[in-house]
Structure formats: C-alpha cells, structure tokens
Amino acid sequence: MTMHEANESTVVLAIETSCDETAASVVMGGNDVLSSIVSSQIEIHARFGGVVPEVASRAHLESLIPVINSAVTEAGIAPSRIDVVAATAGPGLIGALLVGVSAAKALAHVWDKPFVGVNHLEAHLYAGLLDDPTLQFPLIVLLVSGGHTMIIEMRGHGDYTILGRTIDDAAGEAYDKVARYLNLGYPGGPVIDRISVEGNPTAIDFPRAMLHDGLDVSFSGLKTSVINYVKKNPDVSNVDVAASFQAAVVDILCIKTLRAAKKIGARGIVLGGGVAANSLLRAEMTRRGEAEGFKVALPSRAMCTDNAAMIAAAAWHRYASDGPTDLSCGAYPNLKLAAVPR
Ligand code: KG4
Numbered sequence: 001m002t003m004h005e006a007n008e009s010t011v012v013l014a015i016e017t018s019c020d021e022t023a024a025s026v027v028m029g030g031n032d033v034l035s036s037i038v039s040s041q042i043e044i045h046a047r048f049g050g051v052v053p054e055v056a057s058r059a060h061l062e063s064l065i066p067v068i069n070s071a072v073t074e075a076g077i078a079p080s081r082i083d084v085v086a087a088t089a090g091p092g093l094i095g096a097l098l099v100g101v102s103a104a105k106a107l108a109h110v111w112d113k114p115f116v117g118v119n120h121l122e123a124h125l126y127a128g129l130l131d132d133p134t135l136q137f138p139l140i141v142l143l144v145s146g147g148h149t150m151i152i153e154m155r156g157h158g159d160y161t162i163l164g165r166t167i168d169d170a171a172g173e174a175y176d177k178v179a180r181y182l183n184l185g186y187p188g189g190p191v192i193d194r195i196s197v198e199g200n201p202t203a204i205d206f207p208r209a210m211l212h213d214g215l216d217v218s219f220s221g222l223k224t225s226v227i228n229y230v231k232k233n234p235d236v237s238n239v240d241v242a243a244s245f246q247a248a249v250v251d252i253l254c255i256k257t258l259r260a261a262k263k264i265g266a267r268g269i270v271l272g273g274g275v276a277a278n279s280l281l282r283a284e285m286t287r288r289g290e291a292e293g294f295k296v297a298l299p300s301r302a303m304c305t306d307n308a309a310m311i312a313a314a315a316w317h318r319y320a321s322d323g324p325t326d327l328s329c330g331a332y333p334n335l336k337l338a339a340v341p342r
C-alpha cells in the first residue's frame with residue numbers, strides 16, 4: 001500500500017449528493033471540521049411522499065455551488081488552501097451522485113489538486129470516529145439508514161466485515177412506510193420518534209422477527225403486522241401504534257448489535273446513519289450496552305444523517321492509504337461497503 005501525504009494540516013473539501021441532501025464540508029487533518037453545510041430537499045420531496053430521483057438531481061444542481069461557497073467561506077480559508085477535493089461516488093441515486101462527482105472532479109482539475117471518490121457507507125462509519133477520535137478497534141458499527149441496515153465489524157481503517165444485515169426492508173424504510181400508512185408524512189423516522197413519547201410502548205406486542213438466531217434482521221413482517229393491527233383496530237391511537245412499533249425496532253437492533261459485540265469482543269459500539277438519530281435507540285443502546293460493559297459512542301444527530309463532514313473524514317483516510325482516485329471515476333449506484341470507487 002502506498003502512503004500519501006495526508007497529515008494534520010491536510011485540508012479536504014468534500015461534497016455529498018447521494019440522495020436528498022446537498023452538502024459540502026471543509027475538514028482539516030481528517031477530524032477537525034471547519035465547516036459543514038447541509039441543504040435538505042425534504043420539503044421538495046415531502047409532497048410526493050418520498051424522494052423523486054429526477055427532482056433530486058435538479059435540486060442538487062441548483063444548490064450545489066451556493067452550498068460549496070458557504071462551506072469554503074464558513075471555513076475561513078482561501079480556496080488555494082484546499083489540498084484534496086472529494087465527493088461521494090456511491091452508493092446512491094445515479095443522477096444525484098453524478099452532480100457531486102462531476103463538480104468535485106471539475107474543481108480538482110481546475111485547481112490542480114487530487115480528487116478522491118468516497119464510498120458513502122464507509123463515510124457513515126467515519127462519522128462516529130469523527131465525533132470521538134479516542135475510539136479503539138475492533139468496533140461494532142450499527143449502520144441504520146433509509147437504504148441500509150448493517151451490523152459491521154470494523155477492525156481498522158478500511159477493514160470491515162458485514163456480520164448482519166436486513167433480509168428485507170431497511171430500518172429507516174420501515175419507519176417511513178409505517179409513517180406513511182399512519183398518514184404522518186415524510187420522512188417518517190423523526191415524526192414517529194417525536195410522537196412516540198406520548199404513546200405507550202407496551203400497548204401492542206408487535207413481533208420481533210428472527211430475534212433468537214443469528215445477526216440478520218427483518219422488518220417487513222413488523223410493518224405488515226402494524227398495518228394489519230390498524231386495519232382490525234381502526235380506533236387505536238396513532239401514538240400507541242408508533243410507540244409500540246418503535247419499541248420493537250429498537251429491541252431488535254439492540255439485541256442483535258449486542259450479540260455481535262460480544263461475539264467479536266468489541267472495544268466499542270458505534271451508531272451511524274439517519275435512524276441513529278432516534279432518541280429511543282440512542283437511550284436503549286447506551287443503557288443496554290453499558291450494562292454489558294461496552295463503550296457506546298453516539299455521534300451527534302447531525303453527524304448521523306447525511307452530511308459532507310463524514311465524506312471528508314473518509315476521504316482523508318482513503319487518500320492516506322490509497323492516494324487519489326483517477327478522474328475517470330464514475331458514479332456507482334450499488335457500490336458495496338468494502339468497495340473503493342475507481
Ligand atoms: O442516513 P440518512 O440521512 O439517509 C440515507 O442514507 O438513507 O437516513 C434517512 C433515514 C430515513 O428513513 C428517516 O426516516 C430516518 O433515517 N430517520 C430516523 C430519524 N431521523 C431520520 N428514524 C428514526 N428516528 C429518527 N429520529
């Protein structure tokens with residue numbers, strides 16, 4: 001492996017456009033966040049009940065330059081101080097990814113700086129390390145977002161094994177689908193999180209699938225049970241359904257993550273992805289994890305949902321180990337966790 005010049009003063013400008021947030025960030029030395037700007041398209045997509053890919057690409061095109069300008073201005077550095085330009089190269093929506101990758105490659109070319117294509121999933125793992133650089137390997141990372149649910153063993157930089165994953169819906173997808181059925185709007189996670197506080201989490205005993213075997217999870221049956229329950233009991237209160245659904249999701253995620261942590265003798269448990277912003281998941285993982293003697297790291301909510309600071313952190317590490325990415329790099333909608341964009 002060739003070592004490249006990446007040290008405490010290396011400044012990375014990173015761009016994130018894989019889904020419905022247009023984001024740019026300037027990070028020095030891999031963990032000193034000088035600026036992190038996120039422009040959300042949630043309002044634009046909410047009226048369609050979900051992200052519309054073509055609408056997302058157009059919105060990225062409109063916001064990206066102002067978002068990059070704000071990130072550089074807020075960082076308080078001259079553009080000439082930027083050493084590396086990075087962008088998410090996958091996975092994500094192809095048109096959305098292309099906007100960020102093209103912009104980053106153009107800037108790298110014009111400024112004559114190296115370009116680094118970043119794996120979005122790897123970046124979610126780095127969000128935890130960005131917030132707490134004292135974390136020690138091996139770590140168990142629970143990555144729970146709208147598109148992914150994975151329990152990952154992280155033994156070192158770039159060294160991962162996926163120990164468990166969802167066999168059907170992602171955790172965030174389950175939140176979004178249940179919220180949609182209950183007419184709570186999009187995205188569902190934050191609303192269910194908020195209203196569950198008013199509900200009784202033990203009101204309905206929803207099933208916890210595959211709880212006793214292995215590290216894989218399943219949420220599709222849970223979603224169907226919620227729908228069937230509401231059909232049979234039309235007068236049930238939304239807050240009790242939300243709280244009971246959320247209790248089941250969090251129970252499954254905590255039990256499986258702790259099982260994985262014990263299995264590998266982890267030195268810490270880290271949460272990542274949009275669902276890691278969930279209040280009950282944060283509280284329960286901390287309580288149950290610490291009771292078993294594990295250090296539980298909760299990145300700030302802003303670091304859990306999509307942002308470009310985590311892209312910059314991952315880019316810094318990839319640049320140090322693998323050097324720049326060729327400008328022929330494309331956008332890869334189905335990029336797997338361990339894959340490095342080329
Ligand atoms: O990581 P993310 O911002 O985008 C993807 O890469 O998917 O995750 C978005 C997902 C959505 O499904 C949203 O409903 C969920 O994260 N989410 C939450 C919360 N905030 C966002 N789920 C539960 N509780 C929350 N507080």
Ligand code: ZN
Nearest residue numbers: 124145273306
């Ligand atoms: Zn994400």
